[in-house]
Amino acid sequence: MRAVLPVMAATLAWASGPAAWEMTSYGDFIKGRFSGVSLARDGRLILAPRVDALFATEQPTVWSLERAGDGHIYLATGHKGRVFRVDSSGRGSLLWTAPEPEVFALAVDAKGALYAGSSPGGKVYRIQNGKATEYFNPGARYIWKLAFGPDGALYAGTGDQGKVFRITAAGKGEVWYETGQNHVTALAFDREGRLLAGTEPNGILYRIEAKDKAFVLYDANLPEIRSLATAPDGAIYVAALGGAVAARSGAAAAATGAGQTATPAPSVSTSITVTDAQAGIEIKPKSDAAKTQTPQAQVTTQVTPVVDVSGVEKSALYRVNPDHTVETLWSSREENVYDLALDGDAVYFSTDQQGRIYRLTSDRKGALLTDTGEAETLRLLRAADALYAATGSMGKLFRLSAAAAAAGWFESPVHDAGNVARWGRLSFRGETPAGTKLAFRTRSGNSVRPDKTWSAWSEPMEAPDGAPIASPNARFIQWRAEFSGSGGASPVLDSVTVSYLPQNMPPVIRSITVAPQSPASAQTGTQQQQPSSAATYSITVTDTGEAASSTSAGTPTQTPQRTGSPQLKISWQGEDPDGDKLIYSVFFRGEDEREWKTLKSNITDSQVVIDSDVLADGRYFFRVTVSDRLSNPPGASREAELASAPVLIDNTPPAVKMGQPRAEGAGYVIEVEAADAASPLRRAEYSIDAGPWTPLAAEDGVIDSKRETFIVRTSALAPGEHLIVVRVYDSAGNSGLAKVIVRP
Secondary structure, three states: OEEEEEEOOOOOOEOOOOEEEEEOOHHHHOOOEEEOEEEEOOOOEEEOEEEEEEEEOOOOEEEEEEEOOOOOEEEEEEOOOEEEEEOOOOOEEEEEEOOOOEEEEEEEOOOOOEEEEEEOOOOEEEEEOOEEEEEEOOOOOEEEEEEEOOOOOEEEEEEOOOEEEEEEEOOEEEEEEEOOOOEEEEEEEOOOOOEEEEEEOOOEEEEEEEOOEEEEEEEOOOOEEEEEEEOOOOOEEEEEEOOOHHHHHHHHHHHHOHHHOOOOOOOEEEEEEEOOOOEEEEEEEOOHHHOOOOOOOEEOOOOOOOOOOOOOOOEEEEEEOOOOOEEEEEEEOOOOEEEEEEEOOEEEEEEOOOOEEEEEOOOOOEEEEEEOOOOOEEEEEEOOOOEEEEEOOOOEEEEEEEEEOOEEEEEOOOEEEEEEEEEEEEEEEEEOOOOOEEEEEEEEEOOOOOOOOOOOOOOOEOOOOOEEOOOOOEEEEEEEEEEEOEOOEOOEEEEEEEEEEEEOOOOEEEEEEEEEEOHHHHHHOOOOOOOOOOOOEEOOOOOOOOOOOOEOOEOOOOOOEEOOOOEEEEEEEEEOOOOOOOEEEEEEEEOOOOOOEEEEEEEOOOEEEEEHHHOOOEEEEEEEEEEOOOOOOOOOOOEEEEEOOOEEEOOOOOEEEEOOOEEEOOEEEEEEEEEOOOOOEEEEEEEEOOOOOEEOOEOOOOOOOOEEEEEEEOOOOOOOOEEEEEEEEEOOOOEEEEEEEEOO
């Protein structure tokens, strides 16, 4: 089949109708990038609280964050087991380095002494006046969480045997509760002073009321309870996600070598991948022969996402009410929630999407408060003066103030126009109080992600009713809103609209099919799959058995009539990338002809049926042209065409000539010659006295040419007259017949 390239205009053709890309809702804006800008649940963008970078640890990640009564903030880091102290001005210093590579847990007692839990195979240390002493050895592999209770005792959540220890003094402690889980990942106390423990891998929240006595408050559908917080009204807020404990245990394993990896269950092998900020855990069944092999840790610099075990959501924020009912306040399939903090009736929680921090009030009105621009915000700490956030990727400490930032920007996701587009105007709706300003810039390119091949950001546009977009014509576009505040006031952005005119894409003909069909199938709309081996005839017989009424002139011979002549169905598949309405024209020409003749023109159907008799025997080409001019103005419409492979038209049956029968024993031998003017012969057969058809072979062994010779050899025939009929088919399915009478 030969395709003809679409006819292209000398210049770009543009579609008749402009398109518009509008962003107006929370779901639209949340896909963008934020810097110093907040997104309210109603879809409004305003300046975010001011975010100050207080201290950079120069360590890969911050695992824990605590604040002492004197205002100092302590940070526990990995993968060198360092603990830092930061004052209110942001000046930080190294306080202590643990013998183990990870310090996952910190706690401060009523006297201001700092306690740190190191891992793996670590201990609880007491750090005071810059000196650290061993306080308690739980004999656990990991110490995930430390918390002081109302009774003054220090509680430790550990793994990989999922035990909670109660420590009352240096060297004095006991197992307070065994959860039966692998890890105790979160600790808190309810308003009655009862211990709460969150676990992994079944995401169970326990309320431990006394030694060895607990009640399950909630069994989440996510593997890990990551963080807990208790509100004054008795509600418990729970952050859960799909198994991020692997990130911390993997980090510890990588830091201490392959021999430090956790022992796998008998039927599985655990492969841990560690990154600078987080790691993923993958469990693969192994053969019995490999079950005893010790897993090996791998260290890589690639970011490995936390495994989504649930298959439904990646993380969630729950509220467990005092009556034990549970509400899902927030969930996500894209983001992992890492920590939460309470401030009155508001809940702050952090995720791994650009280090985002969200704020959710009791009336369920949530907002994206800000993002730190880091890979993930791992820990939150609410203090009287501010909200503190610690990040991974590179361990940093940030402070969020109540005052709004003086400036910020929002960067939209990239929009795909589907093809090269001519940009129109950018307009927006919002508010700009006195002294504030909103300005927009655009850039465009033809790669999916912005890179150095894209245009530079345009000059700012400030007209709400619309300003012409100066970015060059391209397939992709992106805009950026720049916010400037004044005196605590912030501009407000509600929606942005970008109008454009896409380049009109040419339609295309995917295929052309030419096939015979009977008149009956044409009437019923069905296509005959193979040519009929015999024509259809109609004979009328009366109830008296007479073929037709007699006249005084005699009884005429009745001639069977065909129900219709053979037909050809020319069909094609046409489509338009823009969804334009299409119009077609169909042409044909013979193999030895130079010019195309019109068969049908200006039709919207995708098929044409013609009587094949209108074309003499021979080879023909069929061409279909398509145009989208019904949907586009003159000068903007596009066309395309496609020509078929050569199609053989053969309506003439083979000529069959039978020689004189000659006796051979008790039977007869008859030589048959058959020839066709247009196509090769394909099959031959004979019948005696209207009996079954018997195949015939060509004398040269293969029936494959326009002329063939056949020999009919009959067996012994009974005395009397016999009719011998030979039928020969050509490749078009036409059949030619001849007969001879023999009288033994």
